[in-house]
Amino acid sequence: MEQVIETSLEQANKLMHDVSTTESHTAQLESDVKTIYQDLQTIDNDLAISQKINTDLKNLDSALNEAVELLEVVSIIPEIGAEASELKNIISVFKKPVDEALVVSNKVESVVAPVRNAIGKVEPKVKQIDNALLKLMNAENQFASTLGGALQCINSLPNSTIKTSLEHELDSASEPVDTAVLKFDAQQVAILNAIDKAKEEAEDVKHLVMGLGSLQNQINAVMNVLNPLIASLNTVKNVLSHTIRVPYGGYPKTCYKKVLGVKVPYPCGWHTVYFSFSVEQIIKGGLHVIGPVMSLLNKAMNAVLQPVLRALHLRINLPQIPGLSILNDLSNDLTSFEANIINPLDNILNNLNLFENMYTDLEQFIDEIGKINKACGIASK
Numbered sequence: 001m002e003q004v005i006e007t008s009l010e011q012a013n014k015l016m017h018d019v020s021t022t023e024s025h026t027a028q029l030e031s032d033v034k035t036i037y038q039d040l041q042t043i044d045n046d047l048a049i050s051q052k053i054n055t056d057l058k059n060l061d062s063a064l065n066e067a068v069e070l071l072e073v074v075s076i077i078p079e080i081g082a083e084a085s086e087l088k089n090i091i092s093v094f095k096k097p098v099d100e101a102l103v104v105s106n107k108v109e110s111v112v113a114p115v116r117n118a119i120g121k122v123e124p125k126v127k128q129i130d131n132a133l134l135k136l137m138n139a140e141n142q143f144a145s146t147l148g149g150a151l152q153c154i155n156s157l158p159n160s161t162i163k164t165s166l167e168h169e170l171d172s173a174s175e176p177v178d179t180a181v182l183k184f185d186a187q188q189v190a191i192l193n194a195i196d197k198a199k200e201e202a203e204d205v206k207h208l209v210m211g212l213g214s215l216q217n218q219i220n221a222v223m224n225v226l227n228p229l230i231a232s233l234n235t236v237k238n239v240l241s242h243t244i245r246v247p248y249g250g251y252p253k254t255c256y257k258k259v260l261g262v263k264v265p266y267p268c269g270w271h272t273v274y275f276s277f278s279v280e281q282i283i284k285g286g287l288h289v290i291g292p293v294m295s296l297l298n299k300a301m302n303a304v305l306q307p308v309l310r311a312l313h314l315r316i317n318l319p320q321i322p323g324l325s326i327l328n329d330l331s332n333d334l335t336s337f338e339a340n341i342i343n344p345l346d347n348i349l350n351n352l353n354l355f356e357n358m359y360t361d362l363e364q365f366i367d368e369i370g371k372i373n374k375a376c377g378i379a380s381k
Contacts (some may be wrong), residue, residue: 009151011171015178016147021142029192030133031347032199036345037126039202044119048211050112053212053327054105056219061102064095070233073240074312076283077305083314093320101324104331107269110332118342125349136355146369147174148243153376162379170372177365184358191348197365198344205337208330215323222319232312239308240280247272266376277307 071088075081150170157163200357255268275293281303287294 009154009171009180011128012147012151012167012174013176015181016144016151018178018185019140019144019147020179020201022147022188023137023144023236025136025185025192026133026140028194030130030137030189032192032195033126033129033133033345033348036202036341037123038131039199039206040119040123040126042206043209044116046206047112047116049209049212049216050105050108050330053216053219054102054109056216056223057098057102057105060219060223060226061095061098061172063230063363064091064098066094067091067226067230067233069290070237074233074236076240076280077236079309080314080353082310083166087316092136092316095129097324098321101321101327103243104327108327108331108334111331115156118338122342122345125345128204129345129348129352130380132355136359136362139359139366143362143366143369146366146373150369150373151374153373153380157376157380159222166372166379168377170369172367173372176226177361180361182359184354187351187354191344194344194347196299201333201337201340205330205333205341206327208333211323211326214332215321215326218319218321218323222321225316225318228378229313229316232308236305236312239305240278240283242279242283242304243276243277244275244297244300244304245276246300247274248265248293248296249273281368291336 045052068091070086071084071091075084075088077084154163154170157166163212167174250272253269253271254265254268256263258264275289275297277287277297278300282286282297287297289297
């Protein structure tokens with residue numbers, strides 16, 4: 001009776017497991033690379049807003065400075081002096097984080113151009129990497145399918161020396177390939193870990209730059225409150241420089257005519273005396289004019305001043321700008337952008353031969369398994 005040596009196809013089954021694991025890592029790597037590519041496109045597009053943010057912050061800073069200066073000027077007016085001084089202090093406090101944010105925004109702008117340039121250079125590389133990974137994934141899946149077919153065919157054979165021979169042949173062929181697969185996957189996992197971290201970094205940057213639109217809206221909301229205030233304060237400032245001219249008394253005007261060759265004076269009208277002061281001078285006082293003249297000056301001043309004071313609203317609420325914190329985070333992330341995101345992608349590109357070699361090994365083994373499958377198919381008939 002012929003003796004049959006049983007084997008469990010342990011090496012072939014191990015290879016099947018290891019290749020399945022490797023394929024899942026390749027699939028994850030391909031997915032991460034694609035995600036980073038999409039994030040880079042979003043980052044590139046939204047970073048265009050950063051220059052507008054920088055300009056808007058400069059305009060906001062100038063507007064806040066102007067408002068403080070104007071409030072200082074109009075605070076001499078008794079009716080609004082206390083309110084103007086209080087608002088000036090509020091705006092001065094509000095201005096401090098804007099000043100700090102402008103410094104950070106200038107720093108962000110210094111790295112935006114290099115970052116966008118780096119993105120532009122890496123985008124074609126990502127396409128190349130993705131193609132190589134997709135090619136390897138297809139080979140891994142084809143390999144798993146071919147190996148699975150061989151295992152199924154051999155397992156379906158009745159116990160015999162032919163079955164044993166095929167089992168040994170498949171196990172023997174699997175061992176060196178499994179060694180290559182495990183070595184490749186260890187290197188692939190290291191790359192995967194690095195690219196996974198790069199993906200997280202890209203996600204963080206993407207969410208930050210997407211917040212720039214919200215920050216721009218917050219800055220605009222403050223400007224929408226400041227601009228009408230500044231316009232009204234400028235109107236009041238212009239009124240302060242307005243000249244008030246009032247008549248008070250005068251003296252007879254003397255003309256002359258010749259009578260028998262002699263110049264003879266005669267009354268011919270009236271010279272009106274005027275007092276002229278700016279509204280600011282009148283408010284500050286100390287003009288050394290008599291009471292009736294002062295009354296006329298105050299009456300004329302109020303005629304031009306009160307309408308603009310009625311149109312002036314100092315009880316304003318400046319919207320907060322919580323989005324300013326984005327700039328600090330963005331500055332830090334963009335500074336390390338190339339090291340954390342671009343370099344890991346470059347590293348994959350530099351190691352494409354690793355994926356190409358694995359693809360070649362699998363293609364060769366698929367041919368070898370095909371021969372075993374063919375022999376198994378003949379044996380099963």
